[in-house]
Amino acid sequence: MSQYASQWNAAGAQAQARSEATLARIAAMRELEERAAQASFKSKPQFEKRGQLLPRERVGLLLDAGAPWLALCSLAGYMQDSTDPARSVPGGGMIAGIGFVSGVRCMVVASDSGIEAGAIQEKGLDKILRVQEIALQNKLPFIHLVESAGANLMRYRVEGFVLGGGLFRNLARLSAAGIPVITVQHGSGTAGGAYMPGLSDVVIMVQGRSRAFLAGPPLLKAATGEIASEEELGGAQMHTSISGLGEHLAQDDRQALAMARDVVDRLSQWKCHETHSQKAQYAHQEIANPPLLNAEDLLGLMPAHHREPVDMREIIARLVDGSELLEFKPGYGAATVCVQADIGGHAIGIISNNGPIDVAGANKATHFIQWMCQLGQPIIYLQNTTGFMVGKDSEQGGMIKHGSKMIQAVTNASVPQITIQCGASFGAGNYGMCGRGYAPRFLFSWPGAKTAVMGGEQAARTMQIVSEAALARKGLAPDPEQSQQQFEQIVAMFEAQADVFYTSGLLLDDGVIDPRDTREVLAFCLDTMAQAAQRSLRPMQFGVARM
Structure with a gap:
C-alpha cells in the first residue's frame, strides 16, 4: 500500500467556510444532547430526597472509569414528540451505549427516569x-x-402495546443465545415492565425502591377490588425472599451497581483478548499507526450542499492507519471508490462515492464486495451519493440489472458491514451503499448528512412537470404564483425530512458523530465485532428461566 498524497488546501477559504458550517452543526447536535441531560437533571431534588442517583450517575458508576463509551441513538425521538424544534427533547427517554463493565464490553441501557418517570416513549421503544x-x-x-x-x-397507542412485545422477545432471544442479561431494578416495573426482570438471567433489587408487579395497587383495586400495598405486591424484600424474582438485595443504588459490577466480573470467559486499539482507547491514547493527515481537516472537506464535489479519498486518508491505502480498479468506474486499508490494525475494505453510481461503478463495487467476503474483511461504506446514474445511455447500458447486482452483493455479504453517512444519501444509492434497510452492524451519520429519495429541488421540479402536463391535457395553463408556491412547499418538506437530526430522531441511524471522531468510532466498532467473532457462546433451546 502507498501513502495518499493529499491535494486538499486545509487553510483555503473554501475549507474554512465548510469547517465553520460543520462546527455549527456539531454545536447544534451537542445542544440537543445536553437538552436531554438537563431535562433529566431537573428531577435531581426528588431523586436526592428519595436517596437515589440520577440515571446518568448510575451509568457513570456502572462503567469502568476511563474506559471508552460509545453512545447510541442519542437523538432518538427528536421532532417526534413536538413540532417545535426548540421544545423537542431527544433520547427516547433512555440512555444506551456500549461500554466496559469490570473489563467486559457490554451493552448498557438505562431508563431516563428523570424524564416522565422513565415512561417508555414511542421512539424509546x-x-x-x-x-x-x-x-x-x-x-x-x-x-x-x-x-x-x-x-x-x-x-x-395500540401498536405500541403490540410491538412492545418485541422488547421482551429480544430478552428471551439474548438469553437463549447464551448472552447474559442482567437487570438492576432501581425503581418501578409495572405490567409489561415487570417482564424486564422476569426475562433476565440475574436481577438486583434495591431495598425500599424496587417495584415489580403485573398490576399495581390502583389497577388491582379497579380490576378485582383487592387492596394491597406496593411492598406486598412487588417490593424488593418480597421478591428476593418470597417470589424469587430477585437474586440480590441492595440497600441503595450505589450498592446495586457495585453488585452488578461483581456479577459481570464473574463472566470470566467474556474477557476477550484486547486489541491494540482497544488498549489505546482505554488509556485515551492515539490508536496505533495514526493517519499522517490531520483529522481536523474532516471538518472542512465535506460540503454543506451535495452539488459541490468532494474527493472521498481525502476523507479515507484521514481515517486509515498511516494514511496508507490500496485502491481497487482506480481507473474503472472512477466515481465509485473502492479501497483496502487498515483501521486500528483491522484489515478492512472501504467503498465510497465521488459521484453517482454508474454501470462500471456498480460492477466494480460488486466485485470488491465479493473480494472482501473471500478475504473475510469487514466493509465500511462512506456514503456520499446522489444515487444510481439515470439517462438514456445509462438505462440502455443496463443500469437496473448492474445496480441490482450491487444490491444483491450488499444484501448477502458474509462479512460485517458498517456505514457512515458523510454527505448525500439519495435514492437507490442509499440501498446500494448499505443504508439502514440493509442492516449494517452499525450506521452513524455526520452532522451535515442528508437522506432522501431525491433532492428537494429535484422532487419539486418533477412534480411541477407532472402538474403542468396534467393541466396541458385539459387545455389549461398553470398559475405561475400557485406553481411557485407548490414548488417551495415541496422543497421545504423534503429538506426538513432529509435533515440528519430529523432522520436520526427516527432511528434511521445509530447516532450522529463529530467527523473528527470517525476513526475512533470505527476502531471501537471493529474491535467490538472482532471480539464477537472470538466469543464462544453456549446457546440453549430456551433462555435462563426464573426459578
Whole structure:
C-alpha cells in the first residue's frame, strides 16, 4: 500500500467556510444532547430526597472509569414528540451505549427516569429494540438499569402495546443465545415492565425502591377490588425472599451497581483478548499507526450542499492507519471508490462515492464486495451519493440489472458491514451503499448528512412537470404564483425530512458523530465485532428461566 498524497488546501477559504458550517452543526447536535441531560437533571431534588442517583450517575458508576463509551441513538425521538424544534427533547427517554463493565464490553441501557418517570416513549421503544439487536449481533452482555413508569396511558397507542412485545422477545432471544442479561431494578416495573426482570438471567433489587408487579395497587383495586400495598405486591424484600424474582438485595443504588459490577466480573470467559486499539482507547491514547493527515481537516472537506464535489479519498486518508491505502480498479468506474486499508490494525475494505453510481461503478463495487467476503474483511461504506446514474445511455447500458447486482452483493455479504453517512444519501444509492434497510452492524451519520429519495429541488421540479402536463391535457395553463408556491412547499418538506437530526430522531441511524471522531468510532466498532467473532457462546433451546 502507498501513502495518499493529499491535494486538499486545509487553510483555503473554501475549507474554512465548510469547517465553520460543520462546527455549527456539531454545536447544534451537542445542544440537543445536553437538552436531554438537563431535562433529566431537573428531577435531581426528588431523586436526592428519595436517596437515589440520577440515571446518568448510575451509568457513570456502572462503567469502568476511563474506559471508552460509545453512545447510541442519542437523538432518538427528536421532532417526534413536538413540532417545535426548540421544545423537542431527544433520547427516547433512555440512555444506551456500549461500554466496559469490570473489563467486559457490554451493552448498557438505562431508563431516563428523570424524564416522565422513565415512561417508555414511542421512539424509546424503537431505540431499545435496536440496541438489543446490536447486542445480539455482537455477543454483548446486556445490562439494563430499570426504573420506568411503563407505558404512558395518556399517549396510549395500540401498536405500541403490540410491538412492545418485541422488547421482551429480544430478552428471551439474548438469553437463549447464551448472552447474559442482567437487570438492576432501581425503581418501578409495572405490567409489561415487570417482564424486564422476569426475562433476565440475574436481577438486583434495591431495598425500599424496587417495584415489580403485573398490576399495581390502583389497577388491582379497579380490576378485582383487592387492596394491597406496593411492598406486598412487588417490593424488593418480597421478591428476593418470597417470589424469587430477585437474586440480590441492595440497600441503595450505589450498592446495586457495585453488585452488578461483581456479577459481570464473574463472566470470566467474556474477557476477550484486547486489541491494540482497544488498549489505546482505554488509556485515551492515539490508536496505533495514526493517519499522517490531520483529522481536523474532516471538518472542512465535506460540503454543506451535495452539488459541490468532494474527493472521498481525502476523507479515507484521514481515517486509515498511516494514511496508507490500496485502491481497487482506480481507473474503472472512477466515481465509485473502492479501497483496502487498515483501521486500528483491522484489515478492512472501504467503498465510497465521488459521484453517482454508474454501470462500471456498480460492477466494480460488486466485485470488491465479493473480494472482501473471500478475504473475510469487514466493509465500511462512506456514503456520499446522489444515487444510481439515470439517462438514456445509462438505462440502455443496463443500469437496473448492474445496480441490482450491487444490491444483491450488499444484501448477502458474509462479512460485517458498517456505514457512515458523510454527505448525500439519495435514492437507490442509499440501498446500494448499505443504508439502514440493509442492516449494517452499525450506521452513524455526520452532522451535515442528508437522506432522501431525491433532492428537494429535484422532487419539486418533477412534480411541477407532472402538474403542468396534467393541466396541458385539459387545455389549461398553470398559475405561475400557485406553481411557485407548490414548488417551495415541496422543497421545504423534503429538506426538513432529509435533515440528519430529523432522520436520526427516527432511528434511521445509530447516532450522529463529530467527523473528527470517525476513526475512533470505527476502531471501537471493529474491535467490538472482532471480539464477537472470538466469543464462544453456549446457546440453549430456551433462555435462563426464573426459578
